Amino acid sequence: MNDRALHKIVIVGGGAGGLELAAKLGRQFGPAHVTLIDQSDSHIWKPSLHEVAAGTLDIHREDLSYFMLARDCGFTFVLGEMKGLDRQGRTVQLKAVHDDHGNPVLPDRSVPYDTLVLAIGSKSNFFGTPGADEHAIALDSTAQAERFRLRLLHEFVTLNRRKAQADDGVLDIAIVGGGATGVELAAELVEACASLVFYGLNALDPRRDIRITLLEGAPRILSALPEKMSATAQRLLEERGIRIHTSVKVTRVNERSLLDSDGREYPADLCVWAAGIEAPAMLATLGLETSRNHQVVVDGRLQTTDSSIFAMGDCAHAPWAGEDRPLPARAQVAHQQATYLKAILASRIRGECAPAQPFRFRDYGSLVSVGHTRGVGSLMGVLSGKSWFVEGLLARLMYMSLHLMHHRAVLGTMRTAALALGRLLMKRGAPRVKLH
Ligand SMILES: Cc1cc2nc3c(=O)[nH]c(=O)nc-3n(C[C@H](O)[C@H](O)[C@H](O)COP(=O)(O)OP(=O)(O)OC[C@H]3O[C@@H](n4cnc5c(N)ncnc54)[C@H](O)[C@@H]3O)c2cc1C
Structure with missing residues (x-):
């Protein structure tokens, strides 16, 4: 069999959906058929990032090497950030890889595919809010979560020293966005702050000296979820001393404060932005149909307007059967799509007709x-x-x-x-x- 006769599946993005798909296909068909590309050399389950940011989860114990996973699960791993596509020649174009000092590690490359799956996830959407890009920290990657953790630790140490000298300062942490990410981070920070005092930063009283504020644009936190969940979560957070402001539209982020549309100012020594997502803008340059927030539009079988390209997870704008809105950006969706696409792609590798039924999301x-x-x-x-x-x-x-x-x-x-x-x-x- 010559090399081209092998049907090559290339999956870009080894996150909640893409990695599961690569592992399932790799175990069945092996590395000659299945390639996974990711810009990072290790995988972390993204819903754990708020724990990395709070320091309650050690990234160096939690992440899994893609090179190890490739060997164990039977796929080929290629390190690199996708920068574009040659759809005519069916190749994925990757940026060169450099080390932390800017030294070249890998040059620009092209990876050939017969079928391509885009699974590159999403990132925080600052909605053009002035100062957000500069002063707020998003939790889209382990690097950002680690950056937040280190800043938190440094602010803690500084405040602890000031408190030991009878200073009356406080540390204000503002979280913009009262969805699942913001709520989980707020709760995690309360526990992390209590633990830091336990390890010697004991000039601080976390309940008095650390103020955590959650700002949400909708009339209630967790607005996409049932009202009873919002009410219970709000009660549990307030019991832990977290301040919650709803119906607040943040219009500016300054170095140590936030402003809302009514001109109110909220102190913020540290600001986390968790107020919405968009897909990477690169997707809008591929000549495929995309939505307003750069997600690739797919049909009920997760296929794009190009029959050799599929998209899944947060970067896909997929119809939700029975609902008048697209599928939500959730790990549960990406997980179920991986199982669905595995059957379609396995048929392609075998040269058989793919199952015809569309993807149906089962909301658990x-x-x-x-x-x-x-x-x-x-x-x-x-x-x-x-x-x-x-x-x-x-x-x-x-x-x-x-x-x-x-x-x-x-x-x-x-x-x-x-x-x-x-x-x-x-x-x-x-x-x-x-x-x-
Ligand atoms: C803090 C936090 C908490 C969350 N909690 C929950 C929860 O409790 N429940 C839930 O259902 N969902 C939760 N989510 C959402 C969930 O994480 C996402 O819906 C899910 O990870 C989407 O999976 P994905 O495979 O589409 O993308 P991701 O898991 O984001 O993976 C994308 C992958 O693509 C790679 N990549 C990106 N760009 C490129 C490129 N140009 N080239 C190569 N590789 C690239 C990235 O490195 C990454 O590995 C949470 C998200 C966050 C941030």
Whole structure:
């Protein structure tokens, strides 16, 4: 068989959806058929980034090397950031890779494909708010989450020294966006701040000296989720001392404050932006149909206007059967799309007709973590179709199981169990928050 006769599937983006797809296909067809491209050399499950930012999860223990995953799951891994496509010649164009000092590591390259899957996720949308790009930190990548964590640690140390000298200052942390990311980060920060005091920064009283403020544009936090979830999450956050302001439109971010559309000012020594997402702008340059926020428009089978290109996850604008809005940007959607696309792409590799039925999203509900021992959730009854409400430790355990399910789809059951046990044991010998 000559090289071209092999049907080559190339997946760009090894996140919640793309990595699961590459692992499922790789195990069945091997590295000659399946290639994964990512701009980073290691994978982290994106919903964990608020824990990395708060320091309650150590990125150096949590991330998985794509090179290791490629070997274990049977796909080829190519490191590089996609910068464009040659659709005629069917190649993905990658930027050169440089090290931290700007030295070249890999040159510009082209990777050939027969079928391409775009799975490059999304990033924060600042909606053109003046100062946001410069002063607010987004949680789109491990690098940004680490940057926030280090700034938090430095602000803490500085304030602790001032407090030891009888200064009456406070540290204001403002989170713009009361969706799941903002709510989870706020709760995680309360626990991280309490832990930092435990490790010697004890001139501080976190409840008095650290003020966490959540600003939401809609009339309630978690506005995309049922009202009961919003009300419970708000109560749990306020019990932890978090200030919540709803119906607030942030119009400017300054170095140490925020302004809203009514001219009110909110102090913000640290500002996190979690107020909406958009797909990478590069997608709008490929000649494919895209939405206003750069998502690639796909049909019910996740196919773009080019029959050799599919898109999935946050970067795809896909119809939601039975609803008059597109599918939401959630890990659950990306996970189910990976399973669906695996069947279509397997048929392409075998040279058979692909299954004709469109993708149907099965909404199992939503869970939001409100700290390490508490969560809230609204789950869809699989048989009854009705939703039921969960709260507390049960909701938190179910939330954690989503992460394990992702690992299981990639690593298999035994390795996931071994990894989970290993991490549990490692935690016993490590501080509750990362301190360096
Ligand atoms: C803090 C936080 C908490 C969240 N919590 C939840 C939750 O509780 N439940 C839930 O359902 N969802 C949650 N989400 C949303 C969820 O993470 C996303 O919906 C999901 O990760 C989307 O999967 P994806 O595969 O489309 O993209 P991602 O998981 O974002 O993966 C995209 C991949 O593409 C790579 N990439 C990007 N650009 C390029 C390029 N040009 N070239 C090569 N590679 C590229 C990236 O490095 C990344 O590996 C959360 C998100 C955040 C930020």
